[in-house]
Amino acid sequence: MKQTKSLLEQLSVANQLLRWTVLTIPVAIIVGSLVALFLWLLDVVTGLRMQHEWLIFGLPLAGILVYWLYRIGGSDSEKGNNLIMEEIHQPGGGVPARMAPLVLITTIITHLFGGSAGREGTAVQIGGSMAGLIGKKLGLPAADIRILLMTGIAAGFGAVFGTPLTGAVFALEVLAIGVMRYDALIPCLIAAVFADIVCTSWGIEHTHYHIFYKANPFMNWLPFVHRDLWLLAKVIVSGVFFGLSSLLFSQLIHNIKDNAKAYIKIPWMIPVAGGIMIIVLSYVAGTTDYLGLGVYGKSADSVSIVAAFNPDSHISDWSWLWKLVFTAITLGMGFKGGEVTPLFFIGATLGHALALLFNAPVDLFAGLGFIAVFAGATNTPIACTLMGAELFGTEHILYFAVACFTAYYFSGHSGIYGAQRLEVRKLH
Incomplete structure (x- = not known):
């Protein structure tokens, strides 16, 4: 039976x-x-x-x-x-x-x-x-x-x-x-x-990103631990910054939407005001690098996602914040598109800056920021850890998980999707 x-x-x-x-x-x-x-x-x-x-x-x-x-x-x-x-x-x-x-x-x-x-x-x-x-x-x-x-x-x-x-x-x-x-x-x-x-x-080719850093298991004061604990500590601290930047992005984009509706009474004037703000910000920043997707730049010196993986690229310590503001205004003021690729830009350039600050591998930390800021803003740490493996390979998957999980906890309970439900709080 x-x-x-x-x-x-x-x-x-x-x-x-x-x-x-x-x-x-x-x-x-x-x-x-x-x-x-x-x-x-x-x-x-x-x-x-x-x-x-x-x-x-x-x-x-x-x-x-x-x-x-x-x-x-x-x-x-x-x-x-x-x-x-x-x-x-x-x-x-x-x-x-x-x-x-x-x-x-x-x-x-x-x-x-x-x-x-x-x-x-x-x-x-x-x-x-x-x-x-x-x-x-x-x-x-x-x-x-x-x-x-x-x-x-x-x-x-x-x-x-x-x-x-x-x-x-x-x-x-x-x-x-x-x-x-x-x-x-x-x-x-x-x-x-x-x-x-x-x-x-259909002939579509996706952008390929590469992390050339190779882990050295002997860079550790405990020979029986097969991880670089000092590097792991830097990843944890960086994960905190990635999560806070996710929180900043989510709150800013929601605040811009709410304030635009509250103070601009003619609805079609909201995107007009947003467009004018983007034009002005481009002149203040002195570059058009923060427009569009930002995967590639117009020139070799441009700030972009691809450039963030290069330790010799000319990326400002505040490039991530510029992109965050540009994107929050664009989407908050009524233009259409996604948030995720700009989040990749924000995370990769922030990771680049943190790597230089912490004397860490630039390409690894650009990759960590790439997935971790996205994880914090969407509250999807498992999916983003897997994205790291699919895009960059599995060699550094532990660092991917640590960065994404840490960012997830420090991004709060808000996110870029208002319809996302809160079923289990991050801290009891």
Whole structure:
């Protein structure tokens, strides 16, 4: 009897696995293709902006266009990632399919005219809206649509960064602080893997980062401990700074949104004011390096994420703060895009500065900041540790975990996603 019951359970598991594979692969194909289109367009407009720096003067007008596009066709779409998370927590009106073209077009507009924004938010919203559309067309029950929305998040995130494992875990971890739901584990992994395959099949190449530092297990006063304890101490201290910078970013972006709505009574004037502020800040900073994604710079001397891994690059100790302010204003004042790539910039440049201060390996600490500031701002330390392994290799995974977990604790209970629920407090 027990053997029969066990056999039936295994058949049920196999049936569910097959069912979710069939449901998830269409989501992955559509999302992977749309993300590939988005990344290609993003490269095109970033190149145009760098060639024609005068485009930044059109940012206030671009803000009006973004506002009216959402006013005409947006409805709840303006909530972005938060709407998808709300629908997963408590199904309501659904995620509209028009969210995908709206966020794609408005993000491209933001980047063309110099807004400091990222790309993950756009990819996640594309994933969520397409998953919601497929679920609705198939007439799936609310419980299944909830899981399908999570696969959309995983597919979008995994495809846009080329990190499918991170995308799968991120979709499970980002919904609530302190808990992970495993009922969508396999569907999310399938979606993220296939979306990444589809995206790269379109010829999209992701940026490669390298950490050349090699750990020396003998740099330790305790021969039986196979870690550099002095370096580990520096990583812990740096993790505190990474977490505090995450907290600063989250609070600043929320405060800017709230104050803009409170003091600027004409809604379309909010992005206009934000565009003017970005133009003025560019002149105050004396550079355009803090516009756009910031993955690469216009010249060899530019401040960028890639440059942060180079110990000989000319990066100011305050480059991370400049990018933080530029991005908080851009997104807080109504422009569209993601927060994650700017968080990579903030973390990598802060890690660069801390490495020089602590006499530590610059490339390692740039990589630690890259993932740890993101971990603190999104409250996803496990996903970000895995991202470190996917992007930089597994040799330094202990340092990745220590930096991400420390940043997570010191980033407080706020985050960049207002719909993220607090299930388990970080300190009891």
